[in-house]
Amino acid sequence: MEFGLSKEHQMLRDMLRQFSNSEVQPLAKEVDELERFPIETLPKMAEIGLMGIPFPKMYGGAGGDNLGYAMAVEELSRSCATTGVVLSAHVSLGASPIYEFGTEQQKQKYLVPLAKGQQLGAFGLTEANAGTDASAQQTTAVLDGDHYVINGSKIFITNAEYADTYIVMAMTDKTKGTRGISAFIVEKGTPGFTFGPKEKKLGIRGSATSELIFENVRVPKENLLAKEGHGFKIAMKTLDGGRIGIASQALGIAQGALDATLSYTKERKQFNRPISAFQNTQFMLADMATQVETSRLLVYRAAWLKDMGLPYAKEAAMAKLFASEAAMSVTTKAVQLHGGYGYTREYDVERMMRDAKITEIYEGTSEVQRMVISAAYLK
Amino acid sequence: MNHSNYKGVMVYIEQRQGEIQKVSLELLGKGLDLAKELDEKLTCVLLGSHITHLSEELVYHGAEEVYVVDDPSLSHYMTEPYTKALSAVINEHKPDIVLMGATAIGRDLGPRVSARLHTGLTADCTSLEIDPETKNLLMTRPAFGGNIMATIICPDHKPQMSTVRPGVMKKPVRNTSLSGSIRTVEADLSPKDMNVELLEVVKVEKKRINIEEATTLISAGRGIGSKDGVVTIESLASELKGEVSGSRAVIDLGWVDKDRQVGQTGKTVRPNLYVACGISGAIQHVAGMEESEFILAINKNPDAPIFEVADLGIVGDVHKVVNAVVTELKAYKAKNI
Numbered sequence: 217m218e219f220g221l222s223k224e225h226q227m228l229r230d231m232l233r234q235f236s237n238s239e240v241q242p243l244a245k246e247v248d249e250l251e252r253f254p255i256e257t258l259p260k261m262a263e264i265g266l267m268g269i270p271f272p273k274m275y276g277g278a279g280g281d282n283l284g285y286a287m288a289v290e291e292l293s294r295s296c297a298t299t300g301v302v303l304s305a306h307v308s309l310g311a312s313p314i315y316e317f318g319t320e321q322q323k324q325k326y327l328v329p330l331a332k333g334q335q336l337g338a339f340g341l342t343e344a345n346a347g348t349d350a351s352a353q354q355t356t357a358v359l360d361g362d363h364y365v366i367n368g369s370k371i372f373i374t375n376a377e378y379a380d381t382y383i384v385m386a387m388t389d390k391t392k393g394t395r396g397i398s399a400f401i402v403e404k405g406t407p408g409f410t411f412g413p414k415e416k417k418l419g420i421r422g423s424a425t426s427e428l429i430f431e432n433v434r435v436p437k438e439n440l441l442a443k444e445g446h447g448f449k450i451a452m453k454t455l456d457g458g459r460i461g462i463a464s465q466a467l468g469i470a471q472g473a474l475d476a477t478l479s480y481t482k483e484r485k486q487f488n489r490p491i492s493a494f495q496n497t498q499f500m501l502a503d504m505a506t507q508v509e510t511s512r513l514l515v516y517r518a519a520w521l522k523d524m525g526l527p528y529a530k531e532a533a534m535a536k537l538f539a540s541e542a543a544m545s546v547t548t549k550a551v552q553l554h555g556g557y558g559y560t561r562e563y564d565v566e567r568m569m570r571d572a573k574i575t576e577i578y579e580g581t582s583e584v585q586r587m588v589i590s591a592a593y594l595k
Numbered sequence: 596m597n598h599s600n601y602k603g604v605m606v607y608i609e610q611r612q613g614e615i616q617k618v619s620l621e622l623l624g625k626g627l628d629l630a631k632e633l634d635e636k637l638t639c640v641l642l643g644s645h646i647t648h649l650s651e652e653l654v655y656h657g658a659e660e661v662y663v664v665d666d667p668s669l670s671h672y673m674t675e676p677y678t679k680a681l682s683a684v685i686n687e688h689k690p691d692i693v694l695m696g697a698t699a700i701g702r703d704l705g706p707r708v709s710a711r712l713h714t715g716l717t718a719d720c721t722s723l724e725i726d727p728e729t730k731n732l733l734m735t736r737p738a739f740g741g742n743i744m745a746t747i748i749c750p751d752h753k754p755q756m757s758t759v760r761p762g763v764m765k766k767p768v769r770n771t772s773l774s775g776s777i778r779t780v781e782a783d784l785s786p787k788d789m790n791v792e793l794l795e796v797v798k799v800e801k802k803r804i805n806i807e808e809a810t811t812l813i814s815a816g817r818g819i820g821s822k823d824g825v826v827t828i829e830s831l832a833s834e835l836k837g838e839v840s841g842s843r844a845v846i847d848l849g850w851v852d853k854d855r856q857v858g859q860t861g862k863t864v865r866p867n868l869y870v871a872c873g874i875s876g877a878i879q880h881v882a883g884m885e886e887s888e889f890i891l892a893i894n895k896n897p898d899a900p901i902f903e904v905a906d907l908g909i910v911g912d913v914h915k916v917v918n919a920v921v922t923e924l925k926a927y928k929a930k931n932i
Contacts, residue, residue: 344877345900354875354898367896369817369875390898413847427844429817 228284232291244296247422248567253378254299254422262333266303271315275323276331282519286464293468297571298422300468304461305374310337313383313454317442326381326401338379340370340428341451348584351394357386363434369427376426377411380404385447397447401439408433419570456529458579463515463535466543466575470508473550473568481553497553504546511539530592537585540575547572601753603636604629605690607681608653609700610643618696618761620656625723625764626694627657632725640684642677644670654775657767661777668784672700675790678707680782685712690754692732697758705758715749716756721763804838806855811837812866814857817844818873818894818913825850827917828872834924842874858883873913876901
């Protein structure tokens with residue numbers, strides 16, 4: 217049994233931490249305050265290979281693995297959860313389905329620029345009436361000659377409007393239920409494909425979240441991903457991997473809050489002592505650190521299983537469930553230990569607390585994770 | 596109380612500036628049915644100043660007797676003189692049933708008169724029947740915001756009084772061969788009855804009303820296609836005397852004002868008629884309008900979830916359907932004026 221990071225992973229972590237501290241941290245407050253997409257960070261992330269970190273070099277990737285990818289999302293999120301989710305949605309949701317299910321031609325055309333970071337990816341599954349019940353899709357795709365005509369809309373889409381390439385689920389055969397859903401690659405700029413306004417969110421406020429609107433959008437037949445009717449399976453597999461990304465984001469948020477709280481409690485004095493000298497503070501810090509470390513073990517194990525080619529859906533669900541709930545708990549405690557200052561926007565921890573909540577909701581709510589986990593045990 | 600003295604159905608005729616209100620004619624129609632069932636007379640009361648000439652019209656609509664109080668102190672509706680005059684007519688002629696429209700005036704006058712006569716009043720009725728056994732008037736009205744229908748009787752006091760919601764009863768066919776008697780009544784009105792001084796009557800051009808208070812809403816969704824599409828929606832709204840509202844999608848696009856948004860993050864409405872034009876019917880929208888009395892949905896997608904809550908659904912292009920409806924409405928109105 218081996219719990220240490222390899223030399224390569226250690227070097228990667230150092231590089232990621234440095235990047236996060238120097239390029240991501242300085243923007244985090246502004247990105248949140250102005251609800252601004254951190255667009256200038258993307259070329260820098262591309263430059264060091266983050267945008268295609270788990271993909272082979274032959275597809276423009278960095279030739280890394282899922283553990284390295286998890287660490288990248290974690291380290292970005294330590295400074296800025298918005299930047300973390302931009303990467304997570306791009307890699308796990310935008311690029312991965314093409315890598316996993318695309319034809320060679322589709323990979324060359326769409327995956328390569330995504331992995332190189334020349335383009336940004338996004339994923340459109342959720343609809344107004346199809347959230348947790350993702351099978352209740354109402355967007356339709358009808359074959360007309362050598363094009364599919366897509367009609368409908370998708371809500372809450374991360375990276376929307378900033379992304380170039382979208383994976384979109386639509387019903388090709390309603391009579392078949394989940395087996396009637398198909399996945400399509402849709403390019404920004406296709407006539408009829410427009411965006412709703414940006415959602416105003418509690419947290420991850422810099423992340424662009426909008427509606428995708430499809431009005432008679434004609435997509436070439438060759439942009440069908442895998443086969444007709446395979447969309448639901450593709451979506452579920454994609455979300456399994458995406459959960460590692462969100463679990464990593466939650467882990468990063470929690471780690472960031474813990475770091476901030478450790479240094480604050482050592483500096484802040486009350487009753488002539490630093491507040492870290494009080495046992496209440498110490499115990500809370502101990503709990504927080506334990507939650508962070510537990511999250512990390514779960515997240516890394518899920519990533520490692522994926523890298524080994526072993527089943528990882530249950531483990532990814534556990535990692536996402538635990539890490540997101542840990543992030544919520546750790547950030548709440550972090551605000552508490554910061555006292556009144558923690559409630560002000562002057563300090564980072566209130567932002568982290570706001571950012572943490574979404575990790576319990578998106579890419580499958582905590583309740584969905586529990587469904588996945590219990591189903592794996594009760595089968 | 597000796598009930599046998601009280602006979603017949605009496606309708607209070609509401610006139611405003613010498614114009615008989617439609618609800619009063621509707622009540623003559625209903626009153627006629629009730630009177631027939633009781634085998635008694637239908638009468639009516641007309642109060643106002645210089646209004647005697649309207650009496651004929653009431654006869655043509657079925658009144659056998661018209662009691663007219665024509666007095667300068669009744670030139671504008673005011674609670675006290677009208678109450679006094681109507682009470683005087685009722686006391687003199689002792690009708691078994693008194694009906695009036697549940698308008699702003701009827702709702703003000705009804706309770707005053709019933710209290711003065713010490714009898715029962717049911718407000719805002721939507722159905723009136725005669726109990727075949729007891730001959731009591733069964734007055735049915737929606738209560739608790741329309742969630743329950745209450746049927747109320749007034750067995751021990753006379754007359755049985757009711758205000759009736761405009762629009763639910765049918766106007767009788769005007770028949771100029773009908774005849775009836777017109778009687779002028781002195782109500783003993785004097786200047787000291789004028790306990791309110793009327794300074795000014797203002798008639799305000801009807802402005803856009805709050806969509807929560809509108810009885811008819813024509814609501815636009817993204818399916819109207821563009822900002823210009825709102826014109827189509829407005830044409831239907833003006834034809835139906837309704838207000839324009841919209842889904843979040845059209846509000847976000849700036850096609851319709853924010854204060855017109857229906858749904859979870861907008862307003863919750865329950866008009867009598869809700870026309871959903873090109874609205875898919877996401878639950879966030881439906882939550883704000885599903886309590887509407889009658890929902891008409893127009894959408895080109897037969898699978899749109901809005902059809903699940905609609906009473907009537909039309910699958911088709913919003914603009915074509917709405918324009919056709921507007922044309923039909925205009926034709927109908929031209930024929931029926």
